[in-house]
Amino acid sequence: MHSSLLLFLLTLTAHAELRVLSGFEGGNAEVVKLDQVTRTLRIMPALHEGRGWPCWWSFKLDGITVGEEFTLEVQAQTKPYREKAVLAAAWCQPKHAWISVDGQTWTPSAKGTLSADKVMSYTIKAAATQMSLAWGPPFVPSDADKLLADIAAKLPEAKRFELAKTRGGRAVQGIRIGAENAAHQVWIGSRQHAWEAGGSQVGRGFITWYASNGAKELRAKTCLHYIPIMDVDNAAIGAGGKEATPRDHNRDWAAEPIYPEVAAAQRMIRDIHAKHGLDVFIDLHNPGSDDPIFFFGPFAFERMTGIQQRNYQRWIDLAAASIIEPLNVQPKYRFATYVTSEEERGRMSSGWVRANTGDATISVTLETGWNSSLMSVEGYGKVGAGLGRTLATYIQENPRRE
Known part of the structure; x- marks a missing residue:
């Protein structure tokens, strides 16, 4: 043989x-x-x-x-x-x-x-x-369902809601924690790009911290709106989502969005701001393979004055002091200079929120670097908890004060 x-x-x-x-x-x-x-x-x-x-x-x-x-x-x-x-x-x-x-x-x-x-x-x-x-620790729609169920069971004041049904007929789920007319209003969402599972892992760390005893004082004065996965259709089938045809979720914040969940988020954010004022909008993402943990800030940051400049500067300062595990967040904003047209910037979630809220509102994107053995479920969770501590101090100082 x-x-x-x-x-x-x-x-x-x-x-x-x-x-x-x-x-x-x-x-x-x-x-x-x-x-x-x-x-x-x-x-x-x-x-x-x-x-x-x-x-x-x-x-x-x-x-x-x-x-x-x-x-x-x-x-x-x-x-x-x-x-x-x-x-x-x-x-x-x-x-x-x-x-x-x-x-x-x-x-x-x-x-x-x-x-x-x-x-x-x-x-x-x-x-x-x-x-x-x-590729990384997965976070799929059934994980989102379990996470929201666990939070709702722990906090009687938490109310689950369906943001929208996707074009594929799947539910985009969210949870609201706190009184609708609370003094402060916050919106945090993940996964406008489906491949960026680390964004949902950071979100899990954040919402777990937010439901803990350490956030009791923050919950008493804040209404949080949290969406664990925006691009549910692509997350469910393992598709990437970014640069989808004709555009992805984070380029769909236009006058007439393609995706029902983006349109629903726009309606809710407009309504929240009109009735109560929106204090903080945070979009959770993963960046390029060599990138650290950082925030994308507003292009106009250097030209800002008054309450607007104060709030954006205070946020990045607090984040640098609070997001320190497993790696430190960068102490200065980055800017998405690869997006070259004003029209496209206006179709990004953070840009749309800035244009449709007020000077006291901050709207930022947290990009958590993924290409490291430190970015385990636990490592991402520490970033999320640090984000929670940042928010707690920021709200405690009352960003609406003159």
Whole structure:
């Protein structure tokens, strides 16, 4: 018998056949090759036509032998996601793959190695016969439902609501905590770009802190409106969402939005501000692969005066003192200079909110860098708790004071 055939047969006898499973909520993986002998799997994020960047991946690997080492390789999707644009590999190649044996607890792999032909390889030791692997710790619509249910059960004053039904018929869920006519009003939302699961993880850390005894005084004077996932349709199917056709959620804050959930958010924010005044709007995102934790601020920041300038400056100062784990937030605002037209800036959520509220309102985007082993569920949660402490001090000082 030929030696290579003998090796193949012996390998099949020693190991079960590896299988890739991605047909679950938030699942995404296109198998490029699967070598049963060398136990090497190469995947790329599957492309969902018109659904934005192919960068998110999440799947289960079945048929592993406990204790064996296998290799996961990740390459960029080769097809264009929009017109002739092919997404750069860095967006789908974190330094660490994230691994779970129960779908709840996620740990980083050893650091991957990048080849000359831009393939990232991770060597992983199997801890179970089936393991979940992902770009980062996932947060899917069912996680949002459970989180909101837990918060509502803990706080009698919390009221769940449905912001809208998506174009795909899915519910975009939210929760309101506090009296509707409270002295201060806050809106915090995540995942206008579906691939940015870390934004929802930061949101989970924030809302968990907000429901704790440490936030009791803040809750007594504030009405919080919280949305864990805006782009539910793409989060549910594992699509990227960013630069979707004809536009993504964070470019849809126009006079006539495409997405029902964006239109509903606009109506609610207008109503809140007209009746009570809106103090704080925060949009939670993940940035580029080499970016730290930072806030995008308003382009006009350097020209601001009076209460507007005071509030934006005080917010970034407080954030720098409070968001210190697992990494410090940058102490100065960044500005989205890659957005070059005023028209497009006006269709971004933070810009739209600034244009439709008042001088006392701050509207910012928190970008939490993801490409680090520190950005576990717990690490993201610490950023969210720091955000909560920032908000507590900011509201305590009364941003509406003259």
